[in-house]
Amino acid sequence: MTVNDSATATEPARRRRRSGLAPLLIVGALLAAMVAVALTALSAEDRYAVALLPDPGALTGYGIAAVRVITDIGAVLCIGSLLFAAFLVPPKTSGVLTIDGYAAVRTAMWSAVVWFAGALASIPFTIADALGRPVEDLDPSLVVEFTGALEQAKAWLITAGIALVIAVAARFVVSWGWTTTLFLLAVVGLLPVAVTGHSSSGGQHDLATNSLLYHLVAAALWGGGLVALLAHGRRRGDHVDLAARRFSMLALACWLTLAVSGVINALVRVRLDDLFDTPYGLLVLGKIAALAVLGAIGAYHRERSLREITTSGSASALVRMAAVEVLIMLGTIGLAVALSRTPPPQEVAAQLSNVELLIGYTLDGPPTFLRLLFDWRFDLVYGTAAIVAGVAYLLGVRRLRKRGDAWPVGRTIAWTLGCLTILIATSSGIGRYAPAMFSVHMTSHMLLSMLAPVLLVLGGPVTLALRALPAAGKDAPPGPREWLLAAVHSPVSRALTHPIVALALFVGSFFALYFSGLFDSALNYHWAHLAMNAHFLLAGYVFYWPVIGVDPAPRRLPHLARLGLVFASMPFHAFFGVILMSKQTVIGELFYRGLTLPWVPDLLADQRLGGGIAWASGEIPLLVVVITLLAQWIRADERDARRLDRREEVTGDADLEAYNEMLRKLAGPKK
Known part of the structure; x- marks a missing residue:
């Protein structure tokens, strides 16, 4: 990272960063928030009844869904922008980001600010939701106390810290290596909340948590990378064809990962006969439909948009279809938030043993051979x-x-x-x-x-x-x-x-x-x-x-x-x-x-x-390592000996003569 490089890249990046995406993202965020709030209302009573808590009121129940949507969008945009700068557009030969990469990092910086603010705001909402109390009635001292006591609140605090580090570092980063580091850190920032949600408790929580990790990372890479690619196409950046080809391969892998992990997570939480007559099942069906539509649009991109970019160099088809895809994907984030706020049917009537509660599954007997x-x-x-x-x-x-x-x-x-x-x-x-x-x-x-x-x-x-x-x-x-x-x-x-x-x-x-x-x-x-x-x-x-x-x-x-x-x-x-x-x-x-x-x-x-x-x-393994190391040592010595022999065959006794000559000079003239 160098200040000079940052200064020289700033003005061009500002001129080219006007991609006209802000209205689209604002509309998408509002759409996602409305979807999350509306669908959360369908199961609000069940959620608090399962937890044996009083209803904390509309502001808490709906506000936590809206804040979560904004936070998730900030996280997705941050991860996608850093992914784009690190792997979809090439840096300069010196390792310094190009103007396109630098613009993506600046987008990641502002997205991380939104992520940080949303994570902080989620803490009091999470505490109020867990206590069944209106968020507006929470005392600040109570928020501080329960932030260290509730795992979900603690996870939000850790997430906020990670987002803050990314936001500050992205202000100064102009090198490929540091951009990659921030990208990996941003992906890690998804994990604290994911591993402390409702998937981490109850029966089968090992399968639920593992599948959710795949699901979240794949969704963030796909959704965030798509927005970054769309912004790149709208500002007519360089290497659009390269970025589109790389993202197409990544998007296909993410779609398959989302499909498989989503099915596994759903089967863990809902039975097939509950899909059509429970709010949780209907939300699962909604996500499946959205995923199918997104997959169809992605297939169109691979068949039409990439061909157009390759043949004519124009990204207009990519920009048109990606805008629709972004809106659907942001709406899917609202569906996902509503799903996370809805208790699964099996959770309502579950009677679990201590073993199932603690490790997630039953054991059939002693561990025989x-x-x-x-x-x-x-x-x-x-x-x-x-x-x-x-x-x-x-x-x-x-x-x-x-x-x-x-x-x-x-x-x-x-x-x-x-x-x-x-x-x-x-x-x-x-x-x-x-x-x-x-x-x-x-x-x-x-x-x-x-x-x-x-x-x-x-x-x-x-x-x-x-x-x-x-x-x-x-x-x-x-x-x-x-x-x-x-x-x-x-x-x-x-x-x-x-x-x-x-x-x-x-x-x-x-x-x-x-x-x-x-x-x-x-x-x-x-x-x-x-x-x-x-x-x-x-x-x-x-x-x-x-x-x-x-x-x-x-x-x-x-x-x-x-x-x-x-x-x-x-x-x-x-x-x-x-x-x-x-x-x-x-x-x-x-x-x-x-x-x-x-x-x-x-x-x-x-x-x-x-x-x-x-x-x-x-x-025992260490002894095997010692034997292996000694064998490698012997083979290395044999290779060195063969190399010296081959050199002597070419040079004759030149080395020996040179050594003897050095000894004669050291001995001095004969008297």
Whole structure:
């Protein structure tokens, strides 16, 4: 980020930013707010009756829906504008944003301001709604008190903080790297409210929350990216054809994701026979209809608008149809808000056990060997990620083979086994029982942090991607290959792969998570389980990547330093397992006792079993890593020796003669 670049880009951006979108967005926002308020009124009585709360009045009941609509629109526009600046239009060769990218970032800044203001305004409305009291009667001290007590209010506060950071940073950002960082932060800003809504509680809340995460991110990328593309077309920016092609592929993926995740979320919350005779079911049908219309318009774009842009360079058809699509999409946001304010039919009459309330589903009995292997519950986040990663890798290998390039079979096997390990750790009986028993949780933890990363780094995914993806070419807009290279060589990658940082994350997080009380608090939230699994995988990957990874790491360590790093980590893992086995208090006792599982009468014994699993399963992979590292060291020495031999064949004894000559000069003249 440089002030000079920002100053030079400001005036042109202001001249070209007048795209005439403001009236369209205002009309769309009003439409969405009216849809949300009107449809919320249909189920207001049911909502408060289910919660056994008095009706807080029209201002609270309808105001919270209207504020939520405005907040969601601000979030969608912010994310879409940053997506556009980072990936849909190319930056300059120096990495500085072009005028079009800078205009999108400025739009993101103002959208983040709206997002921030809406998130702050949502806090008192959320508290009033939860207490069944009119928002206008809330005392400020009560708002402060319940902001820290209510999870939804706390989530809005976190969201407001993220939006504020984006709004301030976007004022100064002019580089591609920082724009990408802000985009990722904006996507993260969607998560706090999503993981604390009604999908995060009750039966099947693991499936409901996971599907909702996919749904929200896909909707934000599609809706926000569409508005940004429309603004770009109306101001006749550069590279409209490139931006339209890239967005078309993204929109198709988002549409499919919305369809699948929406169906899963609906099936969790409503039965098929409730679709036509309950307010919740009718709203679901309305979203399905809107999604179908949007999909049809998107298909038209791919068939007609892209062809027109490619042949004539005109974006008029894109602008006309995108305006209609934006209005429908903003109306769909109103439908979604109304849906989030409507209690599902199953929630009204649900009688759930403690196990269902706490982990989202039932367990059929003790975790026998057969149950751990075959009692599967597919994890929509990590199970899907494992399958997609495996398929993408095999497609990359296929592309290399089709053009006659070789790829080691061992790397393919390692990557496939790594993806299979993630699938088993999260979706098999191990993943099903992990939230309920500490010993099974530790088994999943070891698979994700100790085994899966070892196999994944041996697969060399970055090297495969760099060979399979086409290079952009000189003076051509950067594409996925260049984005990947930028990520590998980014300051974040260099910082994470620093030996001290990687070691601290890998071994220090064990102690910080389980012995600080953090794990006790995390047990109550599904999102915390998702975050823990992500941390286990990433911490293991950034540790093993510079140690035995096939891919070139941002920091290249000599083999002796790699070996020392592995040996340095081994005592910590053994010590961690010994502490767990000897600990006299139960970690997460309140949560585990609340489950009242009859086959776990002694929680301390189960914890000691988990400690033994951590000790045994932690040392074995490290020994395998040491053996692998020594084998790589030997092969590297052999390659160096062969290279020296080949050089000597070309140069003869030139190096030896030069060395002897240096010794003679040092010895001085003979007397």
